[in-house]
Each structure stands twice: as C-alpha cells, then as structure tokens.
Amino acid sequence: MKLEQIFHQDFRDRKVFIRMEIRKYQKAQVNKPVSSFQVVYNKHVLTLDDLATLYGENWLNDQVINMYGELIVDAVPDKVHFFNSFFYKQLQTKGYNGVKRWTKKVDLFSKALLLIPIHLEIHWSLLTVDLPNRKICLYDSQGIHFNSCVQNILRYLKTEAGERNRPTFLEGWKAFATTCIPQQKNDSDCGVFVLQYCKCLALGRPFQFSQKDMPEVRKLIYRELCECKLME
Numbered sequence: 001m002k003l004e005q006i007f008h009q010d011f012r013d014r015k016v017f018i019r020m021e022i023r024k025y026q027k028a029q030v031n032k033p034v035s036s037f038q039v040v041y042n043k044h045v046l047t048l049d050d051l052a053t054l055y056g057e058n059w060l061n062d063q064v065i066n067m068y069g070e071l072i073v074d075a076v077p078d079k080v081h082f083f084n085s086f087f088y089k090q091l092q093t094k095g096y097n098g099v100k101r102w103t104k105k106v107d108l109f110s111k112a113l114l115l116i117p118i119h120l121e122i123h124w125s126l127l128t129v130d131l132p133n134r135k136i137c138l139y140d141s142q143g144i145h146f147n148s149c150v151q152n153i154l155r156y157l158k159t160e161a162g163e164r165n166r167p168t169f170l171e172g173w174k175a176f177a178t179t180c181i182p183q184q185k186n187d188s189d190c191g192v193f194v195l196q197y198c199k200c201l202a203l204g205r206p207f208q209f210s211q212k213d214m215p216e217v218r219k220l221i222y223r224e225l226c227e228c229k230l231m232e
Contacts, residue, residue, distance in 0.1 A: 039051070039067075039225060039226055039228070041067055041070065041071070041228045042070060044063065044066060044067035044070060045063075046063055046064065046067055046225060047063075050063040050064055051064070051222060051225065051226070054218045054219075054221055054222045054225075055218070057186060057188040057189070058188065059122070059188055059190075059191060060124070060191030060192060060195070062085045062086065062119070064191070064221075064225065065085045065117055065119075065124070065191060065194070065195065066084050066085050067225060068195050068198075068221060068224070068225060069082035069083075069084075069085075069115065069117070069198065070082065071224060071225070071228065071229065071230050072115070072198055072199060072202045072230065073202075075202065075203065075229075075230050076202050076203065078111075079111060079112045079113060079202070080111060080112070080113045080114075080115060080202045081103075081106055081108060081111045081113075081114050081115070082114075082115045082117075082198070083102075083114065083115065083116045083117070084102070085117045085119055087099055087102060087116065088116060088117070088118050088119070088127075088149070088152070088153075089119070090102075091152060091153075091156055092152060096155075096156060096159045096160075099156070100163070103160070107164075108131070108160060108164075109131060109161065109164065109166045109169055111131055112130070112131060112132060113128060113129070113130060113131070113201060113202060114128065114129035114131065115128055115198050115201070115202065116128070116129070116153060117194055117198075118146065118149050120146065120149075123142070123144070123190050124141075124190040124191040124193075124194045125138065125139065125140045125141075125144065125146060125149070125190070125194065126138070126139040126140070126194045126197050126198060127139075127149060127150065127153055128201060129153070129157065131169070134169070134172045134173045134174060135173075135174050135175075135176065136150055136153060136154060136157075136173065136174070136175045136176070137175075137176045137177075137178050138150060138175075138176070138177045138178060139178050139181060139194070139197045140177075141181075141182065141183055141184040141189070141190050141193035141194070142183065142184060142190065143179075143183060145177045150175045154173055154175065157169065157173070158170055158173075181197070181207055182196070182207050182209055182210050182211070183211070184211055184214075185211040186211070189211065189214045192214055192217055192218055192221070195221060196209055196217060199230065203230075
C-alpha cells in the first residue's frame with residue numbers, strides 16, 4: 001500500500017477503517033456547499049458564476065447586463081431609464097400588453113434617454129431613445145442593422161404615449177443606425193461594448209475605447225459591479 005511506503009507501518013489490519021474514512025471524505029466533498037459569495041444591489045444578485053462571464057472572452061449574461069444598467073441609472077436617475085434585458089424579448093413575443101406593467105412606476109417621457117439592450121440569439125445590441133428629439137438609434141458593435149427591432153420599439157413608444165396621454169410623442173419620430181462607433185474584432189465582446197455604449201451615452205462621454213481596451217474594460221466592469229458604483 002502507498003500508506004505503508006509513506007509511514008513505514010503495516011496498515012493491513014486497518015484497511016476497513018481507512019476505506020470508511022476515505023468514503024466519508026469523498027461524501028463530504030460532494031455535499032460541500034458551493035461558495036456563498038454574492039454581490040447584492042437592490043433587487044440584483046450576482047454570483048461568482050455571473051461575474052465569471054467577465055473573464056477572458058466569455059459572453060456576458062443577463063444578470064451582469066441588468067445590474068450594470070441599474071448602476072448607470074442610479075448615477076443619473078433623473079435622466080436615464082434602463083430597460084431590463086428581458087424587456088425586448090417579452091415585447092417581441094407578447095406585444096405591448098406583455099410589457100405594459102413594466103413601466104407603471106416610471107414616467108418614461110420625463111427622461112432624456114432610454115437604454116434598451118437587445119439580445120438576439122448570441123449577440124447583444126443596444127437601442128437608445130432620445131426622447132426630447134424623438135430619435136431612436138441603434139448601436140451595434142458588428143455593424144448589423146436590426147430594422148425590425150427599431151420598428152418594434154417605435155410601435156411600443158407610440159402605444160405607451162397613447163396609454164399615458166402624451167400626444168406630443170405620437171409623431172415626429174426618426175430612426176438612425178449609428179456608424180463610426182467602436183467595433184468588436186471577435187465574437188465574444190458584444191455585451192461589453194453594449195455596456196460601454198450605455199455608460200458613455202448616459203454620462204455624456206465620447207466613445208474613447210476600442211477592441212484592444214476590452215480586457216481592461218472587463219476588469220473595470222468587474223470592480224464596478226463588486227463595489228456597486230461606476231468608476232472613471
């Protein structure tokens with residue numbers, strides 16, 4: 001036995017005991033609770049698995065997108081509304097009635113900027129609404145134009161304006177697909193680009209980042225989420 005070689009003792013009369021101890025150890029490892037580390041912010045809870053999506057070239061998940069969006073809103077609460085990442089999918093599948101209650105406590109038309117993350121299959125994009133200027137813009141880090149998304153949001157806004165008795169928002173809308181914005185050079189950083197677009201637009205900053213900055217941007221987002229506040 002390996003133990004006999006290590007301890008220079010005869011363990012033949014203790015084999016049953018040793019096997020029992022090994023089984024107890026193996027069972028304890030199986031039943032050992034996973035790490036209880038969590039980041040809790042308002043109604044958001046991030047686990048280590050959620051934060052791990054910020055490592056390397058992993059795809060960001062909804063939990064990371066949504067909590068970061070709330071950090072942005074809380075940095076400029078009177079100016080910006082960030083829609084939960086599940087909003088658009090619900091709108092797409094169930095129509096206006098499926099999302100009607102999502103803004104019952106928010107006066108959308110008092111905001112300057114709406115941020116709407118769009119997750120289609122395996123790609124993140126961003127739709128923004130400039131309410132004072134009746135302008136809808138699409139920001140996509142691969143230059144893809146999702147015209148159907150723009151039209152769905154336009155219909156939503158007009159319906160919402162009718163429901164809220166805001167007739168001035170029923171007409172005069174314009175839609176744009178933005179160009180000359182930072183673009184990703186891989187297949188995994190679209191979510192990171194979306195969060196950077198959101199942050200810069202909400203805080204009124206220029207887009208001064210590119211693909212080469214993504215490793216550091218991921219680290220910064222990680223720190224911001226863990227400390228529950230935006231940083232420079």
